[in-house]
Amino acid sequence: MAQDNTAPEDGELEGLEEFIAAEELEALRAERDDMRDRFMRALADAENARKRGDRDRREAEQYGGSKLARDMLPVYDNLKRALDAANEETRAQAAALIEGLELTLRELTNVLKKHGVTEINPAIGDVFDPQSHQAMFEAPLPGTKAGQIIQVMGVGFLLHDRLLRPAQVGVSSNTQG
Numbered sequence: 001m002a003q004d005n006t007a008p009e010d011g012e013l014e015g016l017e018e019f020i021a022a023e024e025l026e027a028l029r030a031e032r033d034d035m036r037d038r039f040m041r042a043l044a045d046a047e048n049a050r051k052r053g054d055r056d057r058r059e060a061e062q063y064g065g066s067k068l069a070r071d072m073l074p075v076y077d078n079l080k081r082a083l084d085a086a087n088e089e090t091r092a093q094a095a096a097l098i099e100g101l102e103l104t105l106r107e108l109t110n111v112l113k114k115h116g117v118t119e120i121n122p123a124i125g126d127v128f129d130p131q132s133h134q135a136m137f138e139a140p141l142p143g144t145k146a147g148q149i150i151q152v153m154g155v156g157f158l159l160h161d162r163l164l165r166p167a168q169v170g171v172s173s174n175t176q177g
Helices: 010-063 068-087 088-094 096-114
Strands: 119-120 134-140 147-152 156-159 163-164 167-172
Touching: 068 096, 068 134, 068 156, 088 096, 096 119, 134 147
Parallel strands: 134 167
Antiparallel strands: 119 156, 147 167, 156 163
């Protein structure tokens, strides 16, 4: 088999150069399009990361103290119980102590409010809400409807819009109103 060693003619060479140039141009366009796509994706990823970082920072500012706030709730409960346990005789004998407890409770409440902690303090007769109340017992009570709060055993707390602790309540189980 003999090889064709003849040189391509000028017309053939120009056509070959045009074909190679067109092929290179297509390859460069494809590479450009791929790079543009990758660039746009990287930009979108960076924007999403920025937004996620902003959201995480806001949540950390707003809810970062939730563990401390939750740990302070027993202090609130104990101060409240101490004041509730004091009868008139005790209040007369230890007026300064009672006043100190009241001031301490008020200060604690103000500090909690300052940091976005608010009380959930349902009233007797309110409708039970499982999102903010914890039913401690259920009992039939004449004159009430099923699902009504019949006793409040403990207040609950929210940190901004998140539940720290549900209010502890007793709920009526009456089937007739």
